[in-house]
Amino acid sequence: MGRGDFTGKNYLVLFVLVMAVLLSPSFSVALQESSVKGARDEGTVVIYGSTQITQMNPLIDRFKSKYPFLNVRYFRGGSEKLVERIQMEARAGSYFVDVSVLRQATMLPLKERGLLGRYESPARKWVRDIHKDREGYWTGLYSNMEWVGYNTKLVPPAEAPRKHDDLLHPKWKGKMGLDPVADAEWYMSQLHILGKEKGRIFMRQLAKQDIQFRRGHSLLAQLLAAGEFPLILTLRDSTAFELIKKGAPIDWVAFEPVIPLPAQVLVIGKNAPHPNSARLFVDYALSREGQEVLKSLGRNSTRLDVEPESERVKRLKIGKIDWPSYLQRYNQYAEEFNQLFLKGN
Numbered sequence: 120m121g122r123g124d125f126t127g128k129n130y131l132v133l134f135v136l137v138m139a140v141l142l143s144p145s146f147s148v149a150l151q152e153s154s155v156k157g158a159r160d161e162g163t164v165v166i167y168g169s170t171q172i173t174q175m176n177p178l179i180d181r182f183k184s185k186y187p188f189l190n191v192r193y194f195r196g197g198s199e200k201l202v203e204r205i206q207m208e209a210r211a212g213s214y215f216v217d218v219s220v221l222r223q224a225t226m227l228p229l230k231e232r233g234l235l236g237r238y239e240s241p242a243r244k245w246v247r248d249i250h251k252d253r254e255g256y257w258t259g260l261y262s263n264m265e266w267v268g269y270n271t272k273l274v275p276p277a278e279a280p281r282k283h284d285d286l287l288h289p290k291w292k293g294k295m296g297l298d299p300v301a302d303a304e305w306y307m308s309q310l311h312i313l314g315k316e317k318g319r320i321f322m323r324q325l326a327k328q329d330i331q332f333r334r335g336h337s338l339l340a341q342l343l344a345a346g347e348f349p350l351i352l353t354l355r356d357s358t359a360f361e362l363i364k365k366g367a368p369i370d371w372v373a374f375e376p377v378i379p380l381p382a383q384v385l386v387i388g389k390n391a392p393h394p395n396s397a398r399l400f401v402d403y404a405l406s407r408e409g410q411e412v413l414k415s416l417g418r419n420s421t422r423l424d425v426e427p428e429s430e431r432v433k434r435l436k437i438g439k440i441d442w443p444s445y446l447q448r449y450n451q452y453a454e455e456f457n458q459l460f461l462k463g464n
Contacts, residue, residue: 151241151399151402153395154395154396154398154399154402155186155395155399156395157394157395157396158186158188158189158393158395158396158399159188160395161189161392161393161394161395161396162188162189162190162393162396163189163190163191163192163393163396164189164190164191164192164217164218164393164396164397164399164400165192165194165215165216165217165218165392165393166179166191166192166193166194166216166217166218166219166220166400167194167196167201167204167205167216167218167219167220167221168193168194168195168201168219168220168221169195169196169197169198169201169220169221169222169383170195170220170260170383171195171337172193172195174357174413174416174418175193175195175220176193177412177415177416178404178409178412178413179191179193181403181408181409181412182399182400182403182404182409185403186399186403189396189399191400198221198222198225198226199225199300201219201221201225202221202225202226202228202229205219205229205234205388206228206229206232206234209232209234209390214388214390214391214392215392216388216391217387217388217391217392217393217394217396217397217400218385218386218387218388218391218397218400218401219385219386219388220260220383220384220385221383221384221386222301222304222381222383222384223257223259223381223382223383223384223442223446224303224304224381224446224449226257226384226386227446227449229386230256230257233389234388234389234390235256235257235386235387235388235389236256236386236387236388236389236390236391236394237254237255237256238255238387238397238398238401239255240258240398240401240402240405241402242402242405242406242407242422243255243258243405245405245407245422245423245424246258246259246405246421246422246423247259247421247422247423249379249382249439249440249441249442250262250382250384250421251421252443256386257384257385257386258384258385258401258405258421259382259383259384259385259421260382260383260384260385260404260405260413260421261382261383261410261413261418261419261420261421262379262380262381262382262383262418262419262421263355263356263357263379263380263383263418263419264355264356264373264377264378264379264380264419264432264435265305265352265353265354265355265356265380266354266356266359266371266372266373266374266377267279267280267286267350267351267352267354267371267372267373267374268340268343268350268351268354268359268369268370268371269343269349269350269369269370269371269372270343270344270346270348270349270350270368270369271368271369271370272346272368273346273349274349274350276370279370279372280350280372281372281374282374283309283313283321283374284321286325286328286350286352287321287324287325287328291328291349291350292328292329293328293329293331294331294348294349294350295328295330295331295348295349295350295351295352296330296331296332296333296339296342296343296347296348296350296351296352297330297331297332297333297339297351297352297353297460298332298333298334298335298336298339298353299332299333299334299460299461300334301336302352302353302456303449303452303453303456303457304380304381305352305353305380306322306452306455306456307445307449307452308378308380308440309321309322310322310452311378311438311440311445312374312376312378312438319455322459323459326459326460330352330460331348332460332461336353336354336355336358337358339351339353339354340354340355340358340359340362340369341362343369344362344367344368344369346368354369354371356417356419356432357416357417357418358417359371359417360416360417360428360429361416361417373435375435375436375438376435376436376437376438377435377436377437377438378437378438378439378440379419379437381442381446382421385401385404385405387401405421405422407422407424407425410422410425411425414427414428415428417429419432
């Protein structure tokens with residue numbers, strides 16, 4: 120066959136053959152063996168993340184038991200601050216981070232500035248499509264769900280709100296907590312559930328309920344448990360799991376369908392100083408073993424083959440949403456949220 124005889128059909132056959140090699144178990148094993156050898160030489164993996172240390176440490180400890188030759192350094196901070204730090208380091212020509220664990224919405228500027236590397240982990244094929252991009256830049260580590268949380272000493276279960284309109288009752292005025300920054304995602308999900316027109320009408324009414332703002336979902340949950348608020352509108356499932364297990368006087372109600380929040384995503388830096396170690400960590404974190412660790416901590420796995428820990432959560436009706444489409448307009452929705460709830464317009 121001459122060079123000019125290489126037709127579209129031939130290209131298709133070649134593509135299929137190449138993909139068969141890339142997706143074959145033997146290729147995946149060889150790729151991991153190569154990463155292990157390189158990681159031994161690197162000896163370190165540096166992770167920036169917004170996930171609480173108490174939640175990351177069990178995953179890191181299991182990873183280190185599998186790869187004891189690696190020193191894992193985890194730096195925790197808010198997603199927005201970490202994104203700023205990564206960009207600042209890049210402007211200075213200094214690259215320290217290998218893997219970042221960030222809120223999906225905050226990660227987008229890093230992609231736009233070319234600071235993310237592509238990596239198709241072998242474990243990625245098990246991750247739900249809504250929790251990964253098609254280009255291989257990011258993959259969801261876990262997702263959160265949010266419910267209306269209430270203090271059981273202040274609110275009898277029979278009096279807890281069961282639908283959106285219940286939150287507009289005068290008895291809840293000044294008694295509901297919300298995060299002034301991260302809950303723009305909650306705002307988007309509720310507009311999606313209610314429909315944008317009806318949802319905005321509801322939000323304007325809710326904004327008149329004198330919402331109490333505190334920065335950080337963990338803080339909000341702790342204040343709920345302490346009785347500072349009878350209700351918080353966005354009790355994260357993992358936080359609820361921890362507090363209820365410790366005997367805190369809180370419970371939750373879900374307004375179905377429940378929309379999972381955008382995933383907490385894993386990304387590898389384009390100029391990661393320890394790229395092999397970075398790939399090993401991503402592979403492990405997305406593996407079934409790694410996801411089971413997160414599941415035991417109350418996190419919702421992004422994998423198809425790992426179900427929620429709670430039977431109560433398993434029974435919930437889960438809604439669908441195209442988060443990438445919404446997040447492309449994140450700044451618009453965040454400004455709407457600010458105008459309604461923070462600026463009083």
